[in-house]
Amino acid sequence: MAKRKYNTWKQEDMDKALEKHRNGEIGFNEACRRFNIPKPTLRRHLKGLNNRKKFGRPNDMSPEMEEILAQHLMNLESCFFGLTTTEFRKLAFELAEKAQLPHRFNKEKKIAGKKWYYRFMKEHPTLSLRAPEPTSMARSKGFNKERVNEFFDKYEEILDKYKFVDHQIYNMDETALSTVHKPTKYFLSTTKAIGGTS
Structure with a gap:
């Protein structure tokens, strides 16, 4: 038995089918045939019983x-x-x-x-x-005076917000760390995507 397909129609086709049928331009069966919409589905929409804007399983988060x-x-x-x-x-x-x-x-x-x-x-x-692009710390535009000040402004903001005490703050040096690195992972950003997954 072939697997049944759901939601093969487009929302714009549903809107046109509802409009033309309600205006008396085409009959119920003709609307289903012309716009490739199952009869039970069109009937539910005509009766206002299907108000979902999205199809498929519900989201896991609101x-x-x-x-x-x-x-x-x-x-x-x-x-x-x-x-x-x-x-x-x-x-x-x-x-x-x-x-x-x-x-x-x-x-x-x-x-x-x-x-x-x-x-x-x-x-x-x-x-x-x-x-992220491989960069040299000495040449990186991200570590000019303006960016460093921005970092410490953010650092102070976090300290004020979470009230960290001395023993909760750690310092790290650069031992065994290269200042010129080649990142291997992609990360989520608000800038233009260039593809890839991790």
């Missing part, structure tokens, strides 16, 4: 929670801490668990699915996936 997650990504980037797709999907899982949402994420691997990630990115076009 739009409001996803907006919070998107804003968090932007805040992380502004702090020079972009997340890879894997890190972001793990963060989404942790958020869903903490909020006790009835999600369908992978509880064994503790990570959100790729399909959820692609849908999330599609609905948040201000975010994209890009690769």
